[in-house]
Amino acid sequence: MKAVHKLFLLALPLSMILLGSGCTDPNAIIDQNTSIDNLNWSYANKVKYDVKIDDPATVYNIDINLRVTGNYRYSNIFMLVRRNGPGLNATTRFELKLAAQDGRWLGTGSGNLYSFQVPIITNFKFPAKGTYHFEIEQNMRDNPLREVSDVGLRIEKATAQ
DSSP: OOHHHHHEEEEEEEHHHHHHHHTTOOEEEEEEEEEEEEEEEEOOOOOEEEEEEEEEOOOOEEEEEEEEEOOOOSSSSEEEEEEETTTTTEEEEEHHHOOTTSSSSSSSETEEEEEEEEEEEEEEEOOOSEEEEEEEOSSSSSSSOOOOOOOOEEEEOOOOO
16 A cells, blocks of 8 residues: 555656646747736736747737736726837737626636736737847726736747638
8 A cells, every 4th residue: 555655646746747748838938927916906016027039030929818806897908018129119008808898708707707818919020039028007097907816928929820
């Protein structure tokens, strides 16, 4: 019986590593989220990410990850996304639709939390090899914006369709 127990203890960490490595997306350059303290996202709390681009010939898709609670007051959210790096200095205001006209959330829900992954830029080519800085800022009238749980960035290699 002790041999079976030892085998189980050795196999458990190995299986966890295999499961964890099998869940990563090889096309994702970055897929990270940042928690918003106390569900209150203020203008001053900009979410920042650095992304290293090794191949400027590759085409990328850029998505915003967002999680809000069921108590979020609006059917949309406006965000400013700043992109800076070699040959790039841009700020764009995006509107993300979060709910249908009937009030039904467009994201996936679990309990009282709704997750969204919204494409903001598709088929984008970075101008040069290097590190690019992304900064995401909420751009609503409310400050702080309540009931926002997490904000994130996903950049993936675009796949041929």
